[in-house]
Amino acid sequence: MSELLGVAVLGAGHMGADHIRRVDQVVSGARVAAVADPDAERAKEAVGGIGGTGRITVHTDVEAALDAPGVEAVLIASPGEAHEEALLAAFARGLPVLCEKPMVPDSAGALRVVEAEARLGRRLAQIGFMRRYDAEYRQLKSLLDGGRLGRPLMLHCVHRNVSSPRHFSSAMLINSSVSHEIDAARWLLGQELSAVTVLRPRPSAGAPEGLLDPQLVLFETEGGAVVDVEVFVNCGFGYEVRCEAVCEAGSARIGAAHTMVVTAAGGAREEVPQDYLVRFADAYDREVQSWVDATRRGLVTGPGTWDGYAAAAVAEAGVRALGTGVRTPVDMAPRPPLHDRA
Numbered sequence: 001m002s003e004l005l006g007v008a009v010l011g012a013g014h015m016g017a018d019h020i021r022r023v024d025q026v027v028s029g030a031r032v033a034a035v036a037d038p039d040a041e042r043a044k045e046a047v048g049g050i051g052g053t054g055r056i057t058v059h060t061d062v063e064a065a066l067d068a069p070g071v072e073a074v075l076i077a078s079p080g081e082a083h084e085e086a087l088l089a090a091f092a093r094g095l096p097v098l099c100e101k102p103m104v105p106d107s108a109g110a111l112r113v114v115e116a117e118a119r120l121g122r123r124l125a126q127i128g129f130m131r132r133y134d135a136e137y138r139q140l141k142s143l144l145d146g147g148r149l150g151r152p153l154m155l156h157c158v159h160r161n162v163s164s165p166r167h168f169s170s171a172m173l174i175n176s177s178v179s180h181e182i183d184a185a186r187w188l189l190g191q192e193l194s195a196v197t198v199l200r201p202r203p204s205a206g207a208p209e210g211l212l213d214p215q216l217v218l219f220e221t222e223g224g225a226v227v228d229v230e231v232f233v234n235c236g237f238g239y240e241v242r243c244e245a246v247c248e249a250g251s252a253r254i255g256a257a258h259t260m261v262v263t264a265a266g267g268a269r270e271e272v273p274q275d276y277l278v279r280f281a282d283a284y285d286r287e288v289q290s291w292v293d294a295t296r297r298g299l300v301t302g303p304g305t306w307d308g309y310a311a312a313a314v315a316e317a318g319v320r321a322l323g324t325g326v327r328t329p330v331d332m333a334p335r336p337p338l339h340d341r342a
């Protein structure tokens, strides 16, 4: 392995451009070696934006980027539908991967990825569930693990975006946005989610025509806990992510405040972050640094393909429940020996 891990970044959109900057300029021990995006102008713009023209090769073809000189690892930030092909191409070359969520949006495709990795006999991919790297989520996790509050009974979660991208569908509120709460709940509680019910309030006037926004998604866990998630992706007022754990002997809440409070002219004003790139900036930095450090040691230490599969299977049940209005059990394949408990 080189002194700086050579990373190919696939997808140079909103997240990809931010990861290109992060890999090259924020984390230590890595550099961007290649970028692929079918939109060549987008890729060039992202590379130019970090002064990488000339030293970073730009490709419109994913396989060409994976085979480019100096590529030792892959960061996938293309749309979810492109992830399966990219993951399998990386596995075929033995390249370690950090893949943005959702790992693969449908559970059958996600399971193919789990099985392909199992055939290699070693973990090769980390999935981009960055909340596991957020300071507040980590604090909540260690409090729950410590047992001081007793057994967790419920999680109350809020996930609000100012607005959703144009292509966003009602299903994506669950399989893109709530995929974060699905992973966070599995991780915080150490349990699989076993059933989903979705309530659909009358859509907000601020939501695009036909989009079922907001939704209230209710999960049951295998251990008898309940997790509710209000997801509202066109709330118009701020990026708000909150979680309250209610336990037998106390409760703990995260996500209340993230910016300065300015007191002036007889009042106090708190800024509300407008998107995830601001709210979770530190978490993304820690996530990518941790991936680079583990990769350089030949390890995968973060959420893996099983977590990506579990999120897809739960989200799929959620999308069915959204359509039918009926409580829907989650159908999960058996957990392969390569993956320990979440």
Ligand SMILES: NC(=O)C1=CN([C@@H]2O[C@H](COP(=O)(O)OP(=O)(O)OC[C@H]3O[C@@H](n4cnc5c(N)ncnc54)[C@H](O)[C@@H]3O)[C@@H](O)[C@H]2O)C=CC1
Pocket: 010, 011, 012, 013, 014, 015, 016, 036, 037, 038, 039, 042, 062, 077, 078, 079, 080, 082, 100, 101, 102, 128, 130, 176, 276
């Ligand atoms: N962890 C998080 O908080 C977030 C994760 N994401 C995830 O990041 C991924 C990308 O999302 P955005 O950057 O918001 O989308 P985007 O639409 O801004 O960018 C996607 C880019 O990928 C390119 N692309 C399309 N097909 C490709 C292919 N086969 N190979 C390589 N590039 C391809 C597009 O031309 C575009 O430039 C998605 O999986 C999304 O769910 C997005 C936002 C936040």
Ligand SMILES: O=C1[C@@H](O)[C@H](O)[C@@H](O)[C@H](O)[C@H]1O
Pocket: 161, 176, 177, 180, 233, 276
């Ligand atoms: O992953 C993300 C987006 O894809 C999703 O669309 C947003 O709702 C989330 O807040 C963001 O973290």
